[in-house]
Amino acid sequence: MLRADKLCKAFGALQVTRDVSLDIPQGARxxxxxxxxxxxxxxxxxxxxxxxxxxxxxxxxDRDITHLPPNRRARLGLSRSFQKNNLFPRQSVQDNLLLADIAARGYGYRFWPRLAARKDAYGKAATIAGQIGLIDDMQRGVAELSYGAQRQLEVGLALMAEPKVLLLDEPTSGMSPEETGRMLRLIDDLPRSLTVVMIEHDMDLVFNHADRITVLNYGEVLMEGQPEEVRGSDAVQETYLGGEAE
Ligand SMILES: Nc1ncnc2c1ncn2[C@@H]1O[C@H](COP(=O)(O)OP(=O)(O)O)[C@@H](O)[C@H]1O
Ligand SMILES: [Mg+2]
Structure with missing residues (x-):
């Protein structure tokens, strides 16, 4: 479903991505x-x-998207949630979801009044609000939501694009243990047809929620495998213990 083939990226002299390859089947976590x-x-x-x-x-x-801009990739099924806050704080949960729907269709916000009247957009917003655990908060202003609920809504915005592949960058960062648990359960409960790729820097968090793990270190794939293989790897232990010692 998603493949990366020997990706390389440098910022000036700093080589940040070195020959990174991924091969992620449909439905993977x-x-x-x-x-x-x-x-x-x-x-x-x-x-x-x-x-x-x-x-x-x-x-x-199987389609080469290397040279396509982000919006074209999104329409081909690649959707991401951001670590930075991407919400409209003074709008309701429902309006944020509807606006994401409009953005995903590439119409631009000036079509908002006409498109907001579409019944299917409301239905989709309700379905996704259910998936992200915010169905009872549809009419609440985003600024009133807890931090954890706001992050859940960010996942919802990404889902409004009806992705095949969902990229989540540290979806639990800054969360309390309770909020973290809620977010991980939400991710576990997403439809199995959806392919989910999740960045996490606390490796213990993902062991029970991923079926495969890629370990990056200095821009390189240090190892890839099932959670038990990764946990048992001396190289991975050293990388993390080294980091903690710092
Ligand atoms: N736009 C950029 N310009 C220059 N250096 C960058 C840029 N983005 C990231 N970096 C550097 O690339 C390295 C990897 O960053 P990043 O991908 O954010 O790591 P991670 O998400 O694993 O913490 C860091 O050293 C960071 O400072
Ligand atoms: Mg990061």
Missing amino acids: HAIIGPNGAGKTTLFNLLAGELAPDAGAILID
């Missing part, structure tokens, strides 16, 4: 882990098209 600065977000920026790779290729569903 794939985690990308690694210490801070390992190049995880840069990899997502390459996959989503916010950055152009220096070398390598990206394919979604």
